[in-house]
Amino acid sequence: MRYSPIQKVVYRSYFWFIAFLIVVAYSILSTGYIIYLLRDLYHGAAHDLRLIDENLRTLSKNLSLCHDGKLKIPVMCQSGWKYLKKTNSCYRAFDVELSFTDARAICKESTNDRSQVDLVSIQSLEENQFVYDLFPEAKGAAWIGLEKFAKIPDFDGWTNGKVLNYRLWGNGEPGKDDGHLGAVIQLGYGDLDWQHWKTVDIMKKHQFVCQQRLEKETRDYLAKQKREKAMSKCMDCMCAQENCQNDIGCVEVWGRTACGNYQITFDYYIDCGMPKWMGMIETQEEAWKRCSQDISCSRECIANYYNRWETNCPNKTMTICERMIRLHKGGPNGCNQNMTLPFWNAARDKCS
Numbered sequence: 001m002r003y004s005p006i007q008k009v010v011y012r013s014y015f016w017f018i019a020f021l022i023v024v025a026y027s028i029l030s031t032g033y034i035i036y037l038l039r040d041l042y043h044g045a046a047h048d049l050r051l052i053d054e055n056l057r058t059l060s061k062n063l064s065l066c067h068d069g070k071l072k073i074p075v076m077c078q079s080g081w082k083y084l085k086k087t088n089s090c091y092r093a094f095d096v097e098l099s100f101t102d103a104r105a106i107c108k109e110s111t112n113d114r115s116q117v118d119l120v121s122i123q124s125l126e127e128n129q130f131v132y133d134l135f136p137e138a139k140g141a142a143w144i145g146l147e148k149f150a151k152i153p154d155f156d157g158w159t160n161g162k163v164l165n166y167r168l169w170g171n172g173e174p175g176k177d178d179g180h181l182g183a184v185i186q187l188g189y190g191d192l193d194w195q196h197w198k199t200v201d202i203m204k205k206h207q208f209v210c211q212q213r214l215e216k217e218t219r220d221y222l223a224k225q226k227r228e229k230a231m232s233k234c235m236d237c238m239c240a241q242e243n244c245q246n247d248i249g250c251v252e253v254w255g256r257t258a259c260g261n262y263q264i265t266f267d268y269y270i271d272c273g274m275p276k277w278m279g280m281i282e283t284q285e286e287a288w289k290r291c292s293q294d295i296s297c298s299r300e301c302i303a304n305y306y307n308r309w310e311t312n313c314p315n316k317t318m319t320i321c322e323r324m325i326r327l328h329k330g331g332p333n334g335c336n337q338n339m340t341l342p343f344w345n346a347a348r349d350k351c352s
């Protein structure tokens, strides 16, 4: 097939035109994507880091719920670990065989808080049964957290610092051996003394069980709950104080525009991390007005602001609510400014 010179020119320009279109489309798309990424970076990068970090930590843990009386405390065992409520701990059985010292080191490496994890300390028959059941194949033995140095007459405590009150030694254990010893729980079903403990030379290799105590996590969690409750109560009270109502609009306060029930200014909204800002499709001003008209968005903003500047309130005797109101009224240094005192004094009765 042959083309006339005119056809050739026409086809060639088609070709170039389509190539041009592809290049243009590609540049528009990639520029859009870069803007999108930059916006994300800009959008309170520092502010979001904490949240991202928190999300990652939550994701990497296996969350399950336990009901402790009235309190609902989330139990955070990493996946592969099992929770025992009685001791508020997570346990993991390792079926590789290592010396006592290596096993202990692996326990320490297995969570991100070394101080809360060690070889297991067994303090009741129930816990002993629980540990035993971690090994579906009941064979061999597993290190537990008991160690006795050479020339010391007896085991005198758990490696994790717990007192050695409960003992489940097998027959003739612990013997009179004055070497450097550890202890194992015997797993072999049907063996003499199975489920009981036995002393073993520290260099022998065995399976082992690690225990992570959650007291600290639980304490942190409860403290966080208490704090969030106090913040929420304070915001209720601020709302009552300002005579909260729907659709209050914007007013001029000291030459600045403040919007909504909590009188949020634009600068304040930026400073609190611009919650609910819908990046590409609205300006920050629009987001600010929308957020300050919306009680729950405003509260998110106030809580963020408080979390961010609380360290500027070093006076330990101040309540959370006093700090919150004075920061809210006076900005980052509000706790140290006398001009915020009247606001707090006016709210004090309702908000304490």
Ligand SMILES: *[C@@H]1O[C@H](CO)[C@@H](O)[C@H](O)[C@H]1NC(C)=O
Binding pocket: 062, 063, 064, 079, 080, 081, 082
């Ligand atoms: C979380 O733990 C539960 C109970 O121990 C288990 O059934 C579940 O498969 C675990 N989920 C993940 C994602 O590890």
Ligand SMILES: *[C@@H]1O[C@H](CO)[C@@H](O)[C@H](O)[C@H]1NC(C)=O
Binding pocket: 315, 316, 317, 318, 319, 322
């Ligand atoms: C700390 O705060 C308390 C409670 O508001 C107040 O009574 C006290 O005077 C403050 N102390 C200082 C040194 O500002």
Ligand SMILES: *[C@@H]1O[C@H](CO)[C@@H](O)[C@H](O)[C@H]1NC(C)=O
Binding pocket: 337, 338
């Ligand atoms: C705030 O008030 C206290 C006493 O009421 C006074 O000692 C202090 O100097 C004042 N601070 C400022 C910055 O005005």
